[in-house]
Amino acid sequence: MPAKAKTPRKTTRKTTRRRGPAEPRGPQPGETAVDPSDPSVAGMAERVRKAGGAVLGAFKDPYAGSPLMLASLPLKAVEATPFQRDLSRTHAQRLAGAIGAAGLFLDPVIAVPGEERFWSPNGRHRLAAAKQLGMRSVTALIVKDEALAYRILALNTEKAHNLRDKSLEVIRMARSLAKEEPRTPEREQATSFEEPYLLTLGIAYEARGRFAGSSYTSMLRRVDRFLDDTLPKALRQREQWAQRLMDIDDRVAEIVKKLQEMGFKSPYLRQLVVARANPVRWIPLKRGEQKPPMPIGEALTRMTASVRKFDVKSVRPQDLALVAAVSSSED
Numbered sequence: 001m002p003a004k005a006k007t008p009r010k011t012t013r014k015t016t017r018r019r020g021p022a023e024p025r026g027p028q029p030g031e032t033a034v035d036p037s038d039p040s041v042a043g044m045a046e047r048v049r050k051a052g053g054a055v056l057g058a059f060k061d062p063y064a065g066s067p068l069m070l071a072s073l074p075l076k077a078v079e080a081t082p083f084q085r086d087l088s089r090t091h092a093q094r095l096a097g098a099i100g101a102a103g104l105f106l107d108p109v110i111a112v113p114g115e116e117r118f119w120s121p122n123g124r125h126r127l128a129a130a131k132q133l134g135m136r137s138v139t140a141l142i143v144k145d146e147a148l149a150y151r152i153l154a155l156n157t158e159k160a161h162n163l164r165d166k167s168l169e170v171i172r173m174a175r176s177l178a179k180e181e182p183r184t185p186e187r188e189q190a191t192s193f194e195e196p197y198l199l200t201l202g203i204a205y206e207a208r209g210r211f212a213g214s215s216y217t218s219m220l221r222r223v224d225r226f227l228d229d230t231l232p233k234a235l236r237q238r239e240q241w242a243q244r245l246m247d248i249d250d251r252v253a254e255i256v257k258k259l260q261e262m263g264f265k266s267p268y269l270r271q272l273v274v275a276r277a278n279p280v281r282w283i284p285l286k287r288g289e290q291k292p293p294m295p296i297g298e299a300l301t302r303m304t305a306s307v308r309k310f311d312v313k314s315v316r317p318q319d320l321a322l323v324a325a326v327s328s329s330e331d
Contacts, residue, residue, distance in 0.1 A: 026062045034058040040067040044142055047113050051077040053137070069142040070108065075135055077117055078109065080124035083172030085165040087124055096129035105130065111140040112148055121148065150177060150192040163213050164205050170194065171202025178231035186234035187226040197224040199235075200296075203242035215252075215274045216245060222280045223292045223299040244300045251307040252277075258312045266320040275323060277306035 036045045041058045044067075048055050053073040061068050099105055109123030118140065120127060130138050150173055170193050177189060186193075193199060197220035201213040227234040256269045266272075275281060279302035283293040294302075 025064075027060045027065050032059045032062065034060060034067055036069070038067075041069055041144075044069045044113065044144055047118075048073065048142070051118065053077065056139070067144060071140055071142055072137045073111065073118060073140050075127070075130055075138050078111055078120050078123070078127060078138055078140060079117055080127055081119045081121045081176075083169060083176050084121070084124050085169045087128055089128075092125045092128035092132065095125050096132040099129055100133060105135065105139065108139040108141045110148070111142050112146045113142070113144070114146070118142070121150075150189070163201070163217065164209075164211075166194075167198045167202035167205050167213060169202075170198040171206060174199055174202075174231060174235060178235055182230060182232050184231055185228050186231055187228055189231070190226050193226070195221070195224075196226045197221055200224055200238050200241050200245065203235075203239055204246055207242070207246065211246070212249065212270055215270050216249075219274075219278045219280060219299060219303070220296070222283075222285070222289075223294060223296040225292055225296075241296060241300060244304070248277075248300070248303055248307055251304075255307065255310050255312060259315060262312065264315065264317075264320065268320055268323045272315065272320055272323045273307070273310060277303045277310065279303055279306070 034041055036042070036055045036058050038058070045055050045058070048069070048071045051073055053071050056070040056072060058067060058069045060066065105126075107126060109120040109126050111118040111120050111123075113119075120140070123138075127138065173192060174186075174189070177184065177192075186199075190196075197217065200220060201211075201216070204211045205213060227237065229237065252270060252273050255273050259269050259273075279299050280293045
């Protein structure tokens with residue numbers, strides 16, 4: 001009996017969609033240069049001259065074609081925006097040393113024209129280093145759009161922001177905008193603020209410079225959302241949430257102290273207590289989650305109740321080992 005011929009197995013090839021480059025946009029290289037007397041930049045050029053500076057050139061932004069200007073400005077005519085993170089003297093000194101060793105100040109600061117001076121939304125440390133080195137002027141890339149001062153955070157590569165730096169800068173930005181645009185809803189500034197929980201944490205950091213914000217980020221990320229209220233009203237609401245968060249943290253600190261007295265010496269004690277009190281800890285995370293699993297007010301109420309009834313005798317050494325492993329993987 002002849003052997004049965006084998007039917008060739010069908011192979012299904014997985015087709016993966018490759019994302020290609022976007023459609024070409026922006027000016028061609030030969031179209032980039034702009035005469036400083038052109039109406040699109042003439043106003044900026046006049047501001048530079050009034051400040052005692054000199055226009056070095058003007059050009060179109062290679063992405064959107066917006067007019068930009070490169071100028072040399074007197075150092076005293078440029079200041080860092082007031083809502084930026086605090087100056088790190090160590091970083092400024094290190095930067096001054098690096099510039100001195102290289103013999104060149106290569107990175108222009110970004111500047112936007114204000115009423116009396118130019119504001120730099122991302123050059124605090126470079127300006128401090130320039131003053132330390134005794135420089136008379138600084139090279140600036142001037143952007144006509146003043147609103148950029150509130151959108152620069154995502155582009156800031158001068159020094160990586162830690163959670164405290166970023167939260168403080170965002171809340172300072174929000175307070176400044178609340179004065180300038182009091183009728184603007186908080187939600188409309190979502191791009192500037194990046195994440196809603198940064199606003200809540202920023203208020204806590206204002207009150208307590210050493211607040212353990214990273215311990216609460218996992219919970220806040222799930223329940224905090226931008227508000228439809230105007231900026232001033234939204235800030236008042238967030239101040240209440242931040243106070244409740246700090247009250248929770250006070251109770252967490254008491255629990256940590258009791259655990260330490262029982263002999264636990266792990267640096268992850270706070271993370272363990274907060275993780276157990278996290279009301280959304282066991283709620284599955286849905287892909288593209290937009291609606292929070294519960295309102296932030298309810299989450300804070302549940303968390304307060306959890307820390308009040310926390311049983312220190314239920315903590316075991318292996319629990320801390322698990323928290324340490326999770327924290328390390330997240331880092």
